[in-house]
Amino acid sequence: MRIGELSERTGTSRRLLRYYEEQGLIVSERSPNGYRHYDERLADRVLQIRGLLDAGLPTRIIKQILPCLDKPRVIHFPDATPEMLATLELERDRMTERIECLIRNRNAVSEYLDTVRTNRRPDVAA
Amino acid sequence: MRIGELSERTGTSRRLLRYYEEQGLIVSERSPNGYRHYDERLADRVLQIRGLLDAGLPTRIIKQILPCLDKPRVIHFPDATPEMLATLELERDRMTERIECLIRNRNAVSEYLDTVRTNRRPDVAA
DNA sequence: TCGAACCGTCACACGTGTGTCAGGGGTCAA
DNA sequence: TTGACCCCTGACACACGTGTGACGGTTCGA
Numbered sequence: 001m002r003i004g005e006l007s008e009r010t011g012t013s014r015r016l017l018r019y020y021e022e023q024g025l026i027v028s029e030r031s032p033n034g035y036r037h038y039d040e041r042l043a044d045r046v047l048q049i050r051g052l053l054d055a056g057l058p059t060r061i062i063k064q065i066l067p068c069l070d071k072p073r074v075i076h077f078p079d080a081t082p083e084m085l086a087t088l089e090l091e092r093d094r095m096t097e098r099i100e101c102l103i104r105n106r107n108a109v110s111e112y113l114d115t116v117r118t119n120r121r122p123d124v125a126a
Numbered sequence: 127m128r129i130g131e132l133s134e135r136t137g138t139s140r141r142l143l144r145y146y147e148e149q150g151l152i153v154s155e156r157s158p159n160g161y162r163h164y165d166e167r168l169a170d171r172v173l174q175i176r177g178l179l180d181a182g183l184p185t186r187i188i189k190q191i192l193p194c195l196d197k198p199r200v201i202h203f204p205d206a207t208p209e210m211l212a213t214l215e216l217e218r219d220r221m222t223e224r225i226e227c228l229i230r231n232r233n234a235v236s237e238y239l240d241t242v243r244t245n246r247r248p249d250v251a252a
Numbered sequence: 253t254c255g256a257a258c259c260g261t262c263a264c265a266c267g268t269g270t271g272t273c274a275g276g277g278g279t280c281a282a
Numbered sequence: 283t284t285g286a287c288c289c290c291t292g293a294c295a296c297a298c299g300t301g302t303g304a305c306g307g308t309t310c311g312a
Contacts, residue, residue, distance in 0.1 A: 159290085
Protein backbone atom coordinates (compact mmCIF):
# COMPACT_ATOMS: atom_id res chain seq x y z
CA MET A 1 0.00 0.00 0.00
CA ARG A 2 1.39 3.37 -0.97
CA ILE A 3 0.85 6.67 0.74
CA GLY A 4 -2.17 7.63 -1.32
CA GLU A 5 -4.13 4.57 -0.34
CA LEU A 6 -3.17 4.85 3.30
CA SER A 7 -4.24 8.45 3.18
CA GLU A 8 -7.65 7.52 1.84
CA ARG A 9 -8.15 4.64 4.22
CA THR A 10 -7.33 6.68 7.26
CA GLY A 11 -8.69 10.04 6.22
CA THR A 12 -5.30 11.50 6.83
CA SER A 13 -3.52 13.78 4.40
CA ARG A 14 -0.36 12.49 2.74
CA ARG A 15 1.38 15.47 4.17
CA LEU A 16 0.44 14.46 7.67
CA LEU A 17 1.48 10.87 7.15
CA ARG A 18 4.92 12.07 6.14
CA TYR A 19 4.92 14.27 9.20
CA TYR A 20 4.14 11.30 11.44
CA GLU A 21 6.99 9.40 9.85
CA GLU A 22 9.26 12.37 10.45
CA GLN A 23 8.21 12.31 14.10
CA GLY A 24 9.01 8.62 14.32
CA LEU A 25 5.44 7.47 14.83
CA ILE A 26 5.28 5.27 11.76
CA VAL A 27 7.85 3.69 9.53
CA SER A 28 7.70 2.79 5.89
CA GLU A 29 9.61 0.61 3.54
CA ARG A 30 10.78 2.19 0.36
CA SER A 31 10.63 0.98 -3.19
CA PRO A 32 13.77 1.46 -5.26
CA ASN A 33 12.17 4.59 -6.63
CA GLY A 34 11.77 6.04 -3.17
CA TYR A 35 8.02 5.51 -2.85
CA ARG A 36 6.82 4.68 0.63
CA HIS A 37 5.23 1.28 1.04
CA TYR A 38 3.08 0.40 4.01
CA ASP A 39 1.93 -2.75 5.68
CA GLU A 40 -1.80 -3.36 5.97
CA ARG A 41 -1.72 -2.90 9.72
CA LEU A 42 -0.45 0.62 9.40
CA ALA A 43 -3.99 1.85 8.80
CA ASP A 44 -5.08 0.87 12.29
CA ARG A 45 -1.89 2.22 13.70
CA VAL A 46 -2.48 5.59 12.11
CA LEU A 47 -6.00 5.76 13.48
CA GLN A 48 -4.67 4.91 16.90
CA ILE A 49 -2.11 7.66 16.65
CA ARG A 50 -4.73 10.16 15.68
CA GLY A 51 -6.90 9.11 18.55
CA LEU A 52 -4.10 9.59 21.03
CA LEU A 53 -3.12 12.93 19.57
CA ASP A 54 -6.72 14.01 19.78
CA ALA A 55 -6.71 12.92 23.40
CA GLY A 56 -3.92 15.32 24.12
CA LEU A 57 -0.86 13.10 24.08
CA PRO A 58 2.19 14.53 22.38
CA THR A 59 4.00 12.57 19.68
CA ARG A 60 6.97 12.14 21.97
CA ILE A 61 4.87 10.06 24.37
CA ILE A 62 2.91 8.26 21.71
CA LYS A 63 6.18 7.08 20.25
CA GLN A 64 6.95 5.37 23.53
CA ILE A 65 3.53 3.87 23.92
CA LEU A 66 3.20 2.37 20.48
CA PRO A 67 5.64 -0.51 21.02
CA CYS A 68 3.41 -1.70 23.86
CA LEU A 69 0.66 -2.39 21.41
CA ASP A 70 2.37 -5.00 19.29
CA LYS A 71 0.96 -8.45 19.79
CA PRO A 72 4.01 -10.73 19.96
CA ARG A 73 5.40 -8.99 22.97
CA VAL A 74 8.45 -11.20 23.09
CA ILE A 75 10.76 -8.99 21.13
CA HIS A 76 10.49 -5.87 23.22
CA PHE A 77 11.81 -6.98 26.54
CA PRO A 78 15.45 -6.19 25.93
CA ASP A 79 14.90 -2.53 25.10
CA ALA A 80 12.85 -1.93 28.24
CA THR A 81 15.19 0.09 30.41
CA PRO A 82 14.15 1.02 33.94
CA GLU A 83 13.77 4.64 32.82
CA MET A 84 11.45 3.60 30.02
CA LEU A 85 9.34 1.58 32.42
CA ALA A 86 9.14 4.50 34.83
CA THR A 87 8.08 6.77 32.01
CA LEU A 88 5.43 4.32 30.94
CA GLU A 89 4.07 4.02 34.45
CA LEU A 90 3.89 7.78 34.73
CA GLU A 91 2.15 8.04 31.39
CA ARG A 92 -0.26 5.29 32.28
CA ASP A 93 -1.22 7.22 35.40
CA ARG A 94 -1.64 10.43 33.47
CA MET A 95 -3.85 8.63 31.00
CA THR A 96 -5.94 7.37 33.89
CA GLU A 97 -6.32 10.91 35.15
CA ARG A 98 -7.35 12.08 31.71
CA ILE A 99 -9.89 9.29 31.51
CA GLU A 100 -11.41 10.17 34.85
CA CYS A 101 -11.57 13.83 33.98
CA LEU A 102 -13.22 13.11 30.66
CA ILE A 103 -15.70 10.69 32.20
CA ARG A 104 -16.69 13.18 34.88
CA ASN A 105 -17.29 15.91 32.36
CA ARG A 106 -18.87 13.69 29.78
CA ASN A 107 -21.35 12.47 32.37
CA ALA A 108 -22.09 16.01 33.44
CA VAL A 109 -22.84 16.97 29.86
CA SER A 110 -24.98 13.88 29.44
CA GLU A 111 -26.90 14.63 32.58
CA TYR A 112 -27.39 18.20 31.52
CA LEU A 113 -28.75 17.09 28.17
CA ASP A 114 -31.11 14.68 29.84
CA THR A 115 -32.39 17.33 32.20
CA VAL A 116 -32.96 19.81 29.45
CA ARG A 117 -34.64 17.25 27.27
CA THR A 118 -37.06 16.04 29.90
CA ASN A 119 -38.06 19.57 30.90
CA ARG A 120 -39.03 20.61 27.44
CA ARG A 121 -40.33 24.04 28.44
CA PRO A 122 -37.53 26.60 28.23
CA ASP A 123 -39.70 29.49 29.43
CA VAL A 124 -40.63 27.73 32.63
CA ALA A 125 -37.08 27.59 33.84
CA ALA A 126 -37.89 25.42 36.79
CA MET B 127 -9.90 35.36 46.96
CA ARG B 128 -7.69 37.42 44.68
CA ILE B 129 -5.71 36.24 41.72
CA GLY B 130 -2.56 35.53 43.66
CA GLU B 131 -4.25 33.08 45.96
CA LEU B 132 -6.12 31.40 43.14
CA SER B 133 -2.84 31.10 41.32
CA GLU B 134 -1.21 29.39 44.25
CA ARG B 135 -4.12 27.11 44.96
CA THR B 136 -4.36 25.90 41.39
CA GLY B 137 -0.72 25.97 40.44
CA THR B 138 -1.64 28.22 37.56
CA SER B 139 0.22 31.41 36.77
CA ARG B 140 -1.64 34.70 37.16
CA ARG B 141 -0.86 35.34 33.55
CA LEU B 142 -2.64 32.17 32.53
CA LEU B 143 -5.63 32.90 34.74
CA ARG B 144 -6.07 36.23 32.99
CA TYR B 145 -5.71 34.42 29.71
CA TYR B 146 -8.52 32.04 30.65
CA GLU B 147 -10.69 34.97 31.54
CA GLU B 148 -9.85 36.57 28.23
CA GLN B 149 -10.94 33.34 26.55
CA GLY B 150 -14.21 33.39 28.45
CA LEU B 151 -13.51 30.29 30.53
CA ILE B 152 -13.75 31.98 33.90
CA VAL B 153 -15.28 35.17 35.15
CA SER B 154 -14.36 37.38 38.06
CA GLU B 155 -16.01 40.02 40.09
CA ARG B 156 -14.10 43.22 40.58
CA SER B 157 -13.39 45.25 43.64
CA PRO B 158 -13.84 49.00 43.33
CA ASN B 159 -10.12 49.21 42.71
CA GLY B 160 -10.34 46.79 39.81
CA TYR B 161 -8.89 43.78 41.56
CA ARG B 162 -10.28 40.46 40.45
CA HIS B 163 -12.15 38.63 43.14
CA TYR B 164 -12.94 34.96 42.90
CA ASP B 165 -15.40 32.64 44.48
CA GLU B 166 -14.07 29.65 46.36
CA ARG B 167 -15.42 27.29 43.74
CA LEU B 168 -13.29 28.85 41.05
CA ALA B 169 -10.33 26.79 42.19
CA ASP B 170 -12.04 23.55 41.23
CA ARG B 171 -13.25 25.12 38.05
CA VAL B 172 -9.75 26.08 37.04
CA LEU B 173 -8.47 22.58 37.70
CA GLN B 174 -11.31 21.21 35.62
CA ILE B 175 -10.41 23.54 32.79
CA ARG B 176 -6.81 22.47 32.92
CA GLY B 177 -7.83 18.85 32.89
CA LEU B 178 -9.98 19.32 29.84
CA LEU B 179 -7.30 21.28 28.03
CA ASP B 180 -4.85 18.55 28.83
CA ALA B 181 -7.32 16.06 27.43
CA GLY B 182 -7.22 17.84 24.12
CA LEU B 183 -10.34 20.00 24.19
CA PRO B 184 -9.96 23.51 22.85
CA THR B 185 -11.09 26.49 24.89
CA ARG B 186 -13.91 27.10 22.45
CA ILE B 187 -15.51 23.78 23.38
CA ILE B 188 -14.71 23.95 27.06
CA LYS B 189 -16.54 27.25 27.19
CA GLN B 190 -19.68 25.49 26.03
CA ILE B 191 -19.31 22.58 28.38
CA LEU B 192 -18.71 24.51 31.59
CA PRO B 193 -22.28 25.75 32.06
CA CYS B 194 -23.39 22.11 32.19
CA LEU B 195 -21.45 21.64 35.39
CA ASP B 196 -23.28 24.11 37.57
CA LYS B 197 -25.40 22.44 40.18
CA PRO B 198 -28.65 24.44 40.25
CA ARG B 199 -29.42 23.63 36.67
CA VAL B 200 -32.57 25.67 36.65
CA ILE B 201 -31.17 28.83 35.28
CA HIS B 202 -29.68 27.50 32.12
CA PHE B 203 -32.66 26.16 30.31
CA PRO B 204 -33.57 29.31 28.48
CA ASP B 205 -30.22 29.76 26.77
CA ALA B 206 -30.18 26.20 25.48
CA THR B 207 -30.79 26.65 21.77
CA PRO B 208 -31.21 23.60 19.55
CA GLU B 209 -27.82 24.34 17.98
CA MET B 210 -26.20 24.40 21.38
CA LEU B 211 -27.76 21.08 22.28
CA ALA B 212 -26.60 19.55 19.05
CA THR B 213 -23.09 20.80 19.66
CA LEU B 214 -23.14 19.37 23.15
CA GLU B 215 -24.30 16.00 21.91
CA LEU B 216 -21.56 15.95 19.36
CA GLU B 217 -18.99 16.91 21.93
CA ARG B 218 -20.28 14.33 24.37
CA ASP B 219 -19.82 11.66 21.72
CA ARG B 220 -16.35 12.86 20.92
CA MET B 221 -15.49 12.73 24.58
CA THR B 222 -16.75 9.18 24.70
CA GLU B 223 -14.52 8.29 21.80
CA ARG B 224 -11.57 9.88 23.50
CA ILE B 225 -12.33 7.94 26.65
CA GLU B 226 -12.51 4.64 24.83
CA CYS B 227 -9.32 5.33 22.97
CA LEU B 228 -7.52 6.25 26.16
CA ILE B 229 -8.81 3.22 28.02
CA ARG B 230 -7.74 0.89 25.23
CA ASN B 231 -4.26 2.28 25.16
CA ARG B 232 -3.92 2.68 28.88
CA ASN B 233 -4.83 -0.97 29.32
CA ALA B 234 -2.36 -1.98 26.66
CA VAL B 235 0.38 -0.09 28.45
CA SER B 236 -0.65 -1.62 31.75
CA GLU B 237 -0.64 -5.08 30.29
CA TYR B 238 2.74 -4.47 28.75
CA LEU B 239 4.14 -3.33 32.07
CA ASP B 240 2.72 -6.39 33.79
CA THR B 241 4.22 -8.71 31.23
CA VAL B 242 7.61 -7.11 31.44
CA ARG B 243 7.56 -7.10 35.20
CA THR B 244 6.61 -10.76 35.59
CA ASN B 245 9.25 -11.89 33.10
CA ARG B 246 12.09 -10.25 34.88
CA ARG B 247 14.81 -11.59 32.59
CA PRO B 248 15.44 -9.20 29.70
CA ASP B 249 18.07 -11.38 28.06
CA VAL B 250 15.75 -14.34 27.79
CA ALA B 251 13.35 -12.55 25.50
CA ALA B 252 10.79 -15.30 25.58
C1' DT C 253 3.69 11.70 -24.15
C1' DC C 254 0.50 13.02 -20.75
C1' DG C 255 -1.65 13.00 -16.34
C1' DA C 256 -1.67 11.20 -11.92
C1' DA C 257 0.85 10.05 -7.99
C1' DC C 258 4.90 10.41 -5.57
C1' DC C 259 9.23 12.83 -3.73
C1' DG C 260 11.50 16.43 -0.38
C1' DT C 261 11.32 20.95 1.41
C1' DC C 262 10.15 25.64 2.67
C1' DA C 263 7.12 28.46 4.89
C1' DC C 264 3.16 29.33 7.22
C1' DA C 265 -1.21 29.06 10.35
C1' DC C 266 -3.21 28.10 14.67
C1' DG C 267 -3.72 27.42 19.71
C1' DT C 268 -1.75 27.22 24.20
C1' DG C 269 1.32 29.08 27.26
C1' DT C 270 4.92 32.33 28.86
C1' DG C 271 7.93 36.42 29.68
C1' DT C 272 8.35 41.05 29.87
C1' DC C 273 7.79 45.91 29.49
C1' DA C 274 5.59 50.34 30.29
C1' DG C 275 2.58 52.93 33.04
C1' DG C 276 -0.86 53.07 36.45
C1' DG C 277 -2.84 52.28 41.14
C1' DG C 278 -4.03 50.11 46.06
C1' DT C 279 -2.69 48.52 50.85
C1' DC C 280 -0.12 47.98 54.82
C1' DA C 281 3.42 48.74 58.13
C1' DA C 282 7.55 50.77 59.84
C1' DT D 283 6.51 59.19 53.73
C1' DT D 284 8.82 55.36 52.10
C1' DG D 285 9.16 50.70 50.74
C1' DA D 286 7.33 46.29 49.84
C1' DC D 287 3.73 43.94 48.29
C1' DC D 288 -0.31 43.18 45.57
C1' DC D 289 -3.07 44.28 41.52
C1' DC D 290 -4.61 46.51 36.78
C1' DT D 291 -4.24 47.10 31.38
C1' DG D 292 -2.34 46.51 26.87
C1' DA D 293 1.05 45.12 24.03
C1' DC D 294 4.89 42.78 21.90
C1' DA D 295 7.42 38.83 21.39
C1' DC D 296 8.40 34.24 21.74
C1' DA D 297 8.24 28.99 22.30
C1' DC D 298 6.30 24.73 21.09
C1' DG D 299 3.51 21.25 18.77
C1' DT D 300 0.23 20.00 15.32
C1' DG D 301 -1.25 20.54 10.89
C1' DT D 302 -1.31 22.58 5.93
C1' DG D 303 -0.28 24.73 1.27
C1' DA D 304 2.56 25.15 -2.34
C1' DC D 305 6.85 24.66 -4.76
C1' DG D 306 9.73 22.16 -8.29
C1' DG D 307 11.07 17.88 -9.62
C1' DT D 308 10.67 12.67 -10.41
C1' DT D 309 8.37 8.27 -11.53
C1' DC D 310 4.62 5.40 -13.02
C1' DG D 311 1.11 3.68 -16.05
C1' DA D 312 -1.87 4.08 -19.92
